[in-house]
Structure formats: C-alpha cells, structure tokens
Amino acid sequence: MVWTIACTFLQDLAVTDHGSELSEIDARVRALETLLVAKGYVDPAALDVIAETYEHHVGPHNGAAVVARAWADPDFRAWLLRDATSAVASMGFSGRQGEHLRAVENTSDVHNMVVCTLCSCYPWSILGLPPVWYKSAPYRSRAVSEPRAVLSEFGVRLPDDTRVRVWDSTAEIRYLVLPMRPAGTEDWAEDRLAELVTRDCMIGTGIPTAVPAE
Numbered sequence: 001m002v003w004t005i006a007c008t009f010l011q012d013l014a015v016t017d018h019g020s021e022l023s024e025i026d027a028r029v030r031a032l033e034t035l036l037v038a039k040g041y042v043d044p045a046a047l048d049v050i051a052e053t054y055e056h057h058v059g060p061h062n063g064a065a066v067v068a069r070a071w072a073d074p075d076f077r078a079w080l081l082r083d084a085t086s087a088v089a090s091m092g093f094s095g096r097q098g099e100h101l102r103a104v105e106n107t108s109d110v111h112n113m114v115v116c117t118l119c120s121c122y123p124w125s126i127l128g129l130p131p132v133w134y135k136s137a138p139y140r141s142r143a144v145s146e147p148r149a150v151l152s153e154f155g156v157r158l159p160d161d162t163r164v165r166v167w168d169s170t171a172e173i174r175y176l177v178l179p180m181r182p183a184g185t186e187d188w189a190e191d192r193l194a195e196l197v198t199r200d201c202m203i204g205t206g207i208p209t210a211v212p213a214e
Contacts, residue, residue, distance in 0.1 A: 051144075053105045059128035062093045063176060064197035066126060068190040070103075071181040084176060104167060105178040106204075107158060111158050113151065113204030114167050114175045115143035121169040123176060127199055134203065146167075154205040177204040184210045 013211065036042040066088055070077040079089040084103040088094065101123055104112040117140050122130040133139050142150050147164045151157070158164065167175045178199045185193060201207030 033092050060126075060197075060202065061194070062091075063123075063126035063202045064201070065190070065195040066091060066093065066176070067178060067197045067202065068193035070178055070184075071193055072188075072190050077178075078170060080178065088176075095190060095197040099121060100173045101169075101176060102173055103176045104165070106180045108162070108180070110163050110165055111151075111156075111204065112165050112167060112175075112177045113143060113147060114169055115140055115179060116169040117141070117144060118170070121171055121174055123174040126176060131199070154200065156205060156207055177202050178210050179206075182208050182210040 008030075031101065034041070037044055066080065069091065070080050076087060080103045084101040086096075087103075088101055106112055116134070120130045120135040139150065142210050144166055147166050148158070151164070169175055179197070182196060185196070196208040196210065198206050198208070
C-alpha cells in the first residue's frame with residue numbers, strides 16, 4: 001500500500017507536471033519521503049526542522065565568523081589554536097560533527113589543507129555539509145600524494161619555500177584552517193572581515209583576499 005503511494009506520486013509527476021523543475025533523482029527522493037512519511041517512519045515536521053537548521057543555522061558563515069573573531073581578537077585566536085572545540089562553542093557553534101575540533105593556522109611558512117582520506121569527515125557546525133569534491137576519490141587521494149597540484153587546480157599557487165601540511169580529518173577529530181588575514185584589513189570590523197572568508201579558505205583550498213568573493 002505504501003509503495004503504491006510512492007509509485008503514484010512518481011506517476012502523477014510524470015503525467016501532470018512535465019514542466020517540473022525536479023530532476024529524476026529529486027523526484028525519487030520526494031517519492032521516498034512520501035513513502036517513509038506514510039509508513040510513519042519519518043515525521044514531516046522533523047524533516048522541516050533539519051532542512052531549516054542546515055539552511056539557516058549551520059554552514060560556512062559560522063566558520064567565517066570564527067575566523068573573523070580570531071583575526072580581530074588575539075586572545076580568541078590563542079584560545080582557538082589551543083582549544084578549538086571550546087572556543088568555537090563559546091560562539092554558539094557546536095553539535096554534530098563538531099565535537100572534537102582542531103584549528104591549524106596558515107603562516108608565510110606553512111599552508112594547511114584538510115582532507116578525509118577514508119570518507120567525508122567534516123565539521124558540519126561551522127562549515128555545513130561537505131562539498132561534493134571533498135568527498136570524491138580523486139581529491140581524497142591526490143590531496144595527500146600531490147597537494148600542490150590539487151591546490152593549483154583551485155587557483156592556489158604558493159611560493160616554493162612554503163611548506164604544505166595536509167591534515168587527515170577523522171571521526172575522532174576534525175580540522176578548521178585559520179587562513180592568514182589579508183593585508184589592508186587592519187581596521188575592518190568582524191562582520192566585514194567575515195565576508196572575506198569562504199568555505200574553501202577554511203579547508204585550505206582557497207586564500208582570502210581583501211576583495212570579497214562575488
């Protein structure tokens with residue numbers, strides 16, 4: 001009976017909504033959701049809460065706020081590098097996939113980048129869900145074997161004497177890259193600084209500049 005409901009949804013979509021913007025996979029996900037709700041396995045309200053949480057309450061904007069605070073406040077920066085989990089939690093960013101966090105700082109001598117060689121371990125509370133490329137096999141293998149080549153493909157070209165340090169994110173610990181503060185931003189407020197910080201900067205596959213990304 002429940003499977004019939006899901007199949008009916010797909011059939012109705014195909015027959016009555018030729019102009020639907022749903023892709024085939026989106027339609028299948030919608031059908032599966034219909035099935036699970038009808039079966040009583042999933043509460044629609046719970047799904048709404050999850051979607052709203054990841055849309056508005058977690059994501060790279062949280063991490064950007066953390067980085068901006070570290071740039072503007074030397075005491076917070078020291079705390080972040082000493083105990084990132086507590087420092088980040090003090091800003092209200094904690095929860096699933098962010099329980100054990102370490103911040104690693106880029107300098108003129110060392111550039112850090114993060115990978116999860118086994119799967120896609122990632123600090124959701126401050127970076128949101130991992131991008132597709134982060135989970136891909138090529139990135140997971142090449143970030144370790146040829147990090148400079150990978151960085152160059154992201155547009156990051158480092159001086160020859162800059163050492164690249166690759167950190168392997170695991171179920172036990174996740175990493176946040178603290179990028180170098182761009183020159184010319186010494187008098188900027190935290191909210192303006194945060195606009196410079198992208199998700200890639202906090203993974204190590206990007207470098208912030210004094211001009212916010214479009």
